[in-house]
Amino acid sequence: MSIEQNCKVQGYLKNVCSHIKWTETHQQVKQELLTHIEDCISEYVAEGLPEQEAIQKAIDRMGDSETLGKQLHQTHRPPTDWKLLFIVAILTGIGLIALYSIEMQGLLTGRVSVPVFSRSLSYTLLGLVALLGMTYFDYRKLKVYGWHLFAGTMFVWLMILVLSNTVINGKPYLNLGFIVINYVDAVTPAFLAVALASIFINKEWSKNSWFLSPVLLLVVPDIFYIMSSSWATAGIYTVMFLAIMLLSGVDKKQLICIASIPISLFVFSILTAPYRLSRLLSFINPYTDPTGSGYLYIQSIEAIKSAGLWGQGFSMVVNLPEIHTDFIFPYIVHAFGWVAGAVVVVLALALVGIMMSVAIKIKDRYGRLMVGGLTCIFAMHFIWNILMTLGYAPLSDINLPFFSYGGSQTFINMAIIGLVLSVYRRKGLLSKAHLN
Known part of the structure; x- marks a missing residue:
C-alpha cells in the first residue's frame, strides 16, 4: 500500500x-x-x-x-487585485460623468434619440454582475473547449452574415428580438482570445505541419471581419493572435511567417481599392482635404488644442459626430482639460500594465496565454482610439474602453476584467496536469 x-x-x-x-x-x-x-x-x-x-x-x-x-x-485565501478594480472603477466613473454632461448639454440633439446616461448606467450595473460572476468562475473549466468555442463563435458569426437584417453603421448586428448585440466588434475578439489560449497551450511548433492550424485560425476570422466591414477589429484580432502565439513559445521565424499573411492581405486590399489608401493616409496631413477625409481629424484636434490646462467647460463648440462613442476622449479633454486627458492616458497604461503583470505571475500556462490575449485587446483599443483622436492613427469605430457608450462593449469589458480577476485568484495554483 x-x-x-x-x-x-x-x-x-x-x-x-x-x-x-x-x-x-x-x-x-x-x-x-x-x-x-x-x-x-x-x-x-x-x-x-x-x-x-x-x-x-x-x-x-x-x-x-x-x-x-x-x-x-x-x-491560501484567494487574493483579489484591488488595484485593477480601483482603476476600472475610476475609468468607469469618469466615463459616466462625461456621458451625463454630454447628454445634459444637448450635444446629442438630432443624432441619438436614446437616453445615453441612464442606459450606460444600466449597462454598467449589468456589467458589474458579469464581472462578479466571472471572478468566482473557475476559468480552467474552459481549457478543454478551445476548438468548440472557436467553432461556435464562427458559426454564430456566419449566421449573422447570412441571415441578419440588422445593420448599424454598415455592420451586421446580432438581433435577438429583445436586444441587439454588437457581436462582431464587442464579442468575437474576447471569445476568440479565450479559444486561442486553449488551442495553443499544447501546440507543438516543431512539427512540419505546424502552420496549418495557425493559418486557419488567423485567416478565417480576418476574412469574416472584412466581410463585416470591421477592418480595425481585424487588426486588433491579428495583433492579439500573434501575441498569444508568441506567449505559447513559437519561434520568431515562424511568427514572422504567419504575420506576413495578414500583412499581404492588407496590402492587396489597398492596391485593389486606391480609395482605401486615401482614407488610410488622410491622418498624415488632414488639412489637404479639410472638408472631406480630413474633417473629423481637424475637428478632434481642434477640440483638444483649445482645451487648455483645465478645460473649457461642458459645452462644445467644435462639431464632432459620435461624441459619445468614438470621440469621447476629445470631449473629456475639451471639457476637463489636458490634465484630465493625461489622467486618462495614465490610468489606461496602468490598467494594461497591471493586466500584463497578472499574466507574468500566473503559474498556469493557459491562464497566462488567455490574460495575455485579453490584455492585447484592451491595449489596442486604448492606443488606437486615443491616437486617432490626436490625428496619429487612421479613423475607425474603435471605442474607448469604460468610457464610450455601448451596451455590448461595456458588458464584455466588465466580463473580461472578471475573467482576469478569476485568473489572479488562482495565480498560486498549479494546473491539474502538474498535480496529477
Whole structure:
C-alpha cells in the first residue's frame, strides 16, 4: 500500500483540508503535505523504525490538523487585485460623468434619440454582475473547449452574415428580438482570445505541419471581419493572435511567417481599392482635404488644442459626430482639460500594465496565454482610439474602453476584467496536469 492510500495519512489530510474554505486549493495542499510526510517517513524508516510507526511519527511531526488547517486557510485565501478594480472603477466613473454632461448639454440633439446616461448606467450595473460572476468562475473549466468555442463563435458569426437584417453603421448586428448585440466588434475578439489560449497551450511548433492550424485560425476570422466591414477589429484580432502565439513559445521565424499573411492581405486590399489608401493616409496631413477625409481629424484636434490646462467647460463648440462613442476622449479633454486627458492616458497604461503583470505571475500556462490575449485587446483599443483622436492613427469605430457608450462593449469589458480577476485568484495554483 502506498503512503498516499494509508488510512491515517488520508484522515490527516482530510482533517487539515476541512479547515480550508477554498476547496480549489485542497488538491494542491494535499500534494504539498503528502510530499513532506513522505520525506519524514523516509527519514524515520532510514533510522530503523517500522513503517507504521514512522507514518504516525511523521503525522505527529506535521502538527495538529486543526491548527495547521487554519494556518493554511489564511495562507491560501484567494487574493483579489484591488488595484485593477480601483482603476476600472475610476475609468468607469469618469466615463459616466462625461456621458451625463454630454447628454445634459444637448450635444446629442438630432443624432441619438436614446437616453445615453441612464442606459450606460444600466449597462454598467449589468456589467458589474458579469464581472462578479466571472471572478468566482473557475476559468480552467474552459481549457478543454478551445476548438468548440472557436467553432461556435464562427458559426454564430456566419449566421449573422447570412441571415441578419440588422445593420448599424454598415455592420451586421446580432438581433435577438429583445436586444441587439454588437457581436462582431464587442464579442468575437474576447471569445476568440479565450479559444486561442486553449488551442495553443499544447501546440507543438516543431512539427512540419505546424502552420496549418495557425493559418486557419488567423485567416478565417480576418476574412469574416472584412466581410463585416470591421477592418480595425481585424487588426486588433491579428495583433492579439500573434501575441498569444508568441506567449505559447513559437519561434520568431515562424511568427514572422504567419504575420506576413495578414500583412499581404492588407496590402492587396489597398492596391485593389486606391480609395482605401486615401482614407488610410488622410491622418498624415488632414488639412489637404479639410472638408472631406480630413474633417473629423481637424475637428478632434481642434477640440483638444483649445482645451487648455483645465478645460473649457461642458459645452462644445467644435462639431464632432459620435461624441459619445468614438470621440469621447476629445470631449473629456475639451471639457476637463489636458490634465484630465493625461489622467486618462495614465490610468489606461496602468490598467494594461497591471493586466500584463497578472499574466507574468500566473503559474498556469493557459491562464497566462488567455490574460495575455485579453490584455492585447484592451491595449489596442486604448492606443488606437486615443491616437486617432490626436490625428496619429487612421479613423475607425474603435471605442474607448469604460468610457464610450455601448451596451455590448461595456458588458464584455466588465466580463473580461472578471475573467482576469478569476485568473489572479488562482495565480498560486498549479494546473491539474502538474498535480496529477
